[in-house]
Amino acid sequence: MDADIITIGDEILIGQIIDTNSAWIAQKLNAEGINIRQITSISDHPEHIIAALKDSGEKSSLVLITGGLGPTRDDLTKSALCTYFGTHLVENPEVLEHITQLLTPRGISINSLNREQALVPEKATVLHNKLGTAPGLWFSEKGKIYVFMPGVPFEMKYLVDNEVIPRVRKLFNTPVILHRTVLTQGLAESTLAEKIEVWEDNLPESLKLAYLPSPQNVRLRLTARGENEDKLLKLLDQKIKALNELIPENIFGYDDDTMAGNVGKLLYNNGQTLSVAESCTGGNIAHFLTLNPGSSAYFKGGIVAYSNELKVKLLGVNPHLIAENGAVSKEVAEAMALGARQAMNTDYSIATTGIAGPDGGTEEKPVGTIWIAIAGPNTLISKRFTFANNRERTIIRSTQTALNLLRLELLKSSSKGK
Amino acid sequence: MDADIITIGDEILIGQIIDTNSAWIAQKLNAEGINIRQITSISDHPEHIIAALKDSGEKSSLVLITGGLGPTRDDLTKSALCTYFGTHLVENPEVLEHITQLLTPRGISINSLNREQALVPEKATVLHNKLGTAPGLWFSEKGKIYVFMPGVPFEMKYLVDNEVIPRVRKLFNTPVILHRTVLTQGLAESTLAEKIEVWEDNLPESLKLAYLPSPQNVRLRLTARGENEDKLLKLLDQKIKALNELIPENIFGYDDDTMAGNVGKLLYNNGQTLSVAESCTGGNIAHFLTLNPGSSAYFKGGIVAYSNELKVKLLGVNPHLIAENGAVSKEVAEAMALGARQAMNTDYSIATTGIAGPDGGTEEKPVGTIWIAIAGPNTLISKRFTFANNRERTIIRSTQTALNLLRLELLKSSSKGK
DSSP, X not given: OEEEEEEEOHXXXXXXXXXXXXXXXXXXXXXXXOEEEEEEEEOSOHHHHHHHHHHHXXXXXXXXXXXXXXXXXXXXXXXXXXXXXXXXXXXXXHHHHHHHHHHXXXXXXXXHHHHHHTEEETTSEEEOOTTSSSOEEEEEETTEEEEEEOSSHHHXXXXXXXXXXXXXXXHOOOOEEEEEEEEEOSOOHHHHHHHTHHHHHTOOTTEEEEEEEOSSOEEEEEEEEESOHHHHHHHHHHHHHHHHHHSTTTEEEETTOOHHHHHHHHHHHHTOOEXXXXXXXXXXXXXXXXXXXXXXXXXEEEEEEOSHHHHHHHHOOOHHHHHHHOSSSHHHHHHHHHHHHHHTTOSEEXXXXXXXXXXXXXXXXXXXXXXXXEEETTEEEEEXXXXXXXXXXXXXXXXXXXXXXXXXXXXXXXXXXX | OEEEXXXXXXXXXXXXXXOOHHHHHXXXXXXXXXXXEEEEEEOSOHHHHHHHHHHHHHHOSEEEEESSOSTTTOHHHHHHHHHHHTOOEEEXXXXXXXXXXXXXXXXXXXXXXXXXXXXXXXXXXXXXXXXXXXXXXXXXXXXXXXXXXXXXXXXXXXXXXXXXXXXXXXXXXXXXXXXXXXXXXXXXXXXXXXXXXXXXXXXOTTEEEEEEEOSSOXXXXXXXXXXXXXXXXXXXXXXXXXXXXXXXXXXXXXXXXXXXXXXXXXXHHHTOOEEEEESTTTTHHHHHHHTSTTGGGXXXXXXXXXXXXXXXXXXXXXXXXXHHHOSSSHHHHHHHXXXXXXXXXXXXEEEEEEOOSSSOOOSSXXXXXXXXXXXXXXXXXXXXXXXXXXXXXXXXXXXXXXXXXXXXXXXXXXXXXX
C-alpha cells in the first residue's frame, strides 16, 4: 500500500528550514508496512495545495499533509481544503475549549488568531492535538484518506503516534516490510562495496541493499519484503551475521544506534568510567555522550582545553611538550589523555587536538590534521588523522573516530579479561 | 522564473536520511531571484523518475535533480535519463581520467563500479565534479534545463556553486527577490504575533512576512519582491528598524547569524574572554561556541562537570552547597560560574545545572528545571527556567537561553562603559 507525504509552507521552498517531518513520518509508516511513494513540498497557494492533493490522491491510498496550520497562517490552507473537499468552516467548541485550557496557564490570553484555529471544515474528523492549538484533520473521500497536521514537529509526532497510526492500522491490511541498517565506520563507500561484493551479489530476491553515505560513516540498509515476518527476520539475521564476518572492525551498531550510545553501553556494562579532554572537538564528544539518557552513570565529565594555558593548568600538560612539538602532536594528545584520566579520576579518557580550520594549517600539519589519544587502565594509544578542510565536518568526524577508537579498545580489553 | 528540485533515492522515502540538499539548493537559487515551485522526493524506479521529470519540466524552466548518481547505484538513474532524453551512454575519457586521478593517491584501485561512472549520456554536457567520482550532467531540452548531480552534499554544493549558478546567471533574466530573517528569542509565536500585529498589518504589498518557529527561537522572515534592489533594501531596513523598537531584547541577530556567533562577536569586539561550566548542557555550549571559526580568540575553554565530584574538584564548588541545596540550585549554579571564571581565568563565565531528563525529576524540581548563572567582572546573575520534558530540546534551549543571558549582560556592560 502506498502513501504520499505533502509539506506545505514557503519556509521549506526557500530553504529556510529543512524538512525533518517527512523523514520521521516515512520511518513510522514504513514500520507499518506502508510504502512512501513520494514526498512533495509545496507553497501555501490554494491552487498549488489543491493540485498536490489531487495528484497524490490519485496515486496513493493515504495522503499525509503537514504545515499550513498554526496560529499565524492557517487561513489559506483551510480555505483550500474546503474547496477541495466541498465543505465549509464551523467553530468546534471542543477545540476552542482546548485552546483556552492550553494558553491560560501560560498567562497568554486568547486572541483572534487563536480563535480562528477553532474553525474546522465540517466534513473533517477532528484529531485532538494535546500538545498544541491547531487540531489535526482527517478526511475520508472517495476511498482515499487525507490527514492534515500542524508542521511543528512535536505536535505532528504526537498526532501521528496517538491518532493517525492507530486509525491506519484498523483501516488497511499491509504486507510485511522490515528494515535493518548496519552502521559502519572507517571505510569509503567504494572500498566497502568491493569488500562485500560477493555477499551482496548473493542476496536473495526478497532482500534489497542500499548504501547511505554521510560525513561520519556509511550505513548499509537491508530491506526485506514478504509475507512471513519470522522467515524475513531469520533471513536478515543470517545475512547480517555473514556481513559481520567480512568487516568485523567496521560495524559499530545497527538501526538507531549511535556511536556515543554504543560506547556508553560498553562502559556501563563494564562498570567503567570515562572523561574527555577536548581541544579541536570543542566539547562535541562530551555533547554526543551526554545526549544519551543515563550517561551520568559512566561519563564523569570533560575539560575543553581550547587554549594552551588551560591544557597546562587543567590537564597538567608539560609546557615544554607544547613548545617542542606544537599543541597538535602525538606527545600533547597523549599528555592530555593521561592528564584527563588523572584530573577526573576515570578508567578511560579520550583526548583530541587538531586544526579544525579554516585557518591555522601549515604544510606539515594542514587544516584537518587531528591527533586522538586514548588512555585506559593498561593502555595509551594515539593516532593521527587527516580530514577535509571543513570545520563542522572535521569536528563530527573527529568525534566519531575518537569514540570508535575507544570502542575498539573497550572490546579488546573485555576479550582479554575473558 | 520557477525551478523545481527533485531528489532521487529510497533513503529519503523510507526516512533514513533527511533531505538537507533541497533546502541548501533552494536558498542558493532564491538568492539568484529564482522561485522554487516544488520539491519532490521520489524512488529510483525509472518510471517514477521519468514521470517526475515530465511533471517538473512542464511547470518549471529549470529542474535540478540530486541523487541516484554514485559508485553503487547510478545505473537505474542513467538509463532513465537516456530514455527520457532519447540518448545513450558513451564512455567519457575526461571523467575516467579524473576518477583515476582521484582514487589512486588514496590507495584505492579503480574497479568496475568506478569505471561505470565514466559512462555519460551522449546528449549531456558534463559538469566537472572536482570533489567526487560522479560528474554532473546538464541537459537543455525543448527550452527547459535539467541538471543532474550526485546526492553527496559537498559534491552537490561544489557543482551548484561552480558549475550550475554561473550557467544559470548567463541563461536567465530574473526579478529582484530579497530575504531578510529576524532572529528572536524568548517569545512564543502567538505572543510575538500580538506584540507586532500593528507593524505587520502596515507592511506594504511588496513585503511578505512569515513566522518560522523552532525549539530554540522564532524567526521572522521578510521577503521583498520588485524591480529596484536599492529601494527594496531601504524598505527592508526601515521596517526592521521599526521592529527593533518594538521588541529590542528579543532580537539577537539576522539571517545566518547564530546566538553563539553573535555572543562571540561581542566578546571579540570587547577584547574579553569566556569560559563555561556545564552540567546539564553536557558540553553543548562549548560546542556551539567552537563551531565558529576564530573562537579561540575569546573562548578559553570549559569544564563539563557532569558528576558532583568534579563540580567540587574542578570548579571549587563547596560540597555543603550541594548537600544543602541540591546540585540543581541557584547556589550551585552561581558557585559553578564563579569557579569557572577563576579556574580558567576569564572575564565572563556561564554555568548550567539542571535536569535534562527523562529521569531524575521531583515534584519541586521537575524534569526540564534548569539554573543558569553568568559571572563577569562586575556581575553575578542567575535565573531558573522550566523547559519541556525532551532531553535534546532541553539541552538546545538551555544552551541558547544561557548564551542570550550572557549577550544581554555584555550589551548592558558595554552601554555602561560608554
